[in-house]
Structure formats: structure tokens, C-alpha cells
Amino acid sequence: MRLTEAPFGVPLRLTAVGVGDPLRMRELGLRVGCALEVTQRAGFGGRVLALGPTRIALDHVSCAALDVEPDAGRPSPRLCAEVSA
Numbered sequence: 001m002r003l004t005e006a007p008f009g010v011p012l013r014l015t016a017v018g019v020g021d022p023l024r025m026r027e028l029g030l031r032v033g034c035a036l037e038v039t040q041r042a043g044f045g046g047r048v049l050a051l052g053p054t055r056i057a058l059d060h061v062s063c064a065a066l067d068v069e070p071d072a073g074r075p076s077p078r079l080c081a082e083v084s085a
Contacts, residue, residue, distance in 0.1 A: 001068060002066065002067060003058075003063040004047070004064050006068050008041075009038070009039070013071040016066070019061075030049075035071060037050045038050075045059075045063070
């Protein structure tokens, strides 16, 4: 599913990066296989993502180019960050 369709607060795994600037996505920590969670809706259809203790905001176009799948066997990245802190 596209990141724009992903539910909030559910552990996800990134499966594909189809955005025009994959280097920028890697700089943000968005690599295929990384664990993330959608924490809130940002302006104009974007999303705020949790990658461990890090929060990043992406615009709608970038979110629509990222494919994710539910990662039910893993706790929320937000919870993992709170436990390790």
C-alpha cells in the first residue's frame, strides 16, 4: 500500500521508494526495509513519520511514492524509542 493509505499508529516496513530523489529519502533515513510509523497528518495531505526517536514530515507527493506494508511482528518504533531512552 502507499504511505498515504497507511493507518496511523501501526508499525510499518518500507518496501519501495519510487520518489524522484532517492538520495534525499536515504538522507532522511527512509531506506527499503526500515521500520516506521505514521504518527499524524501534516498539511496538504502530507504525513509525519516516526523512525525510532526521529520525526520527519513529508509532503503528499513524497508519501504517495513510498510503498509500505504492515509489520505486525514488531512493536511500534515510538515505543521502542521510549523504552531505550
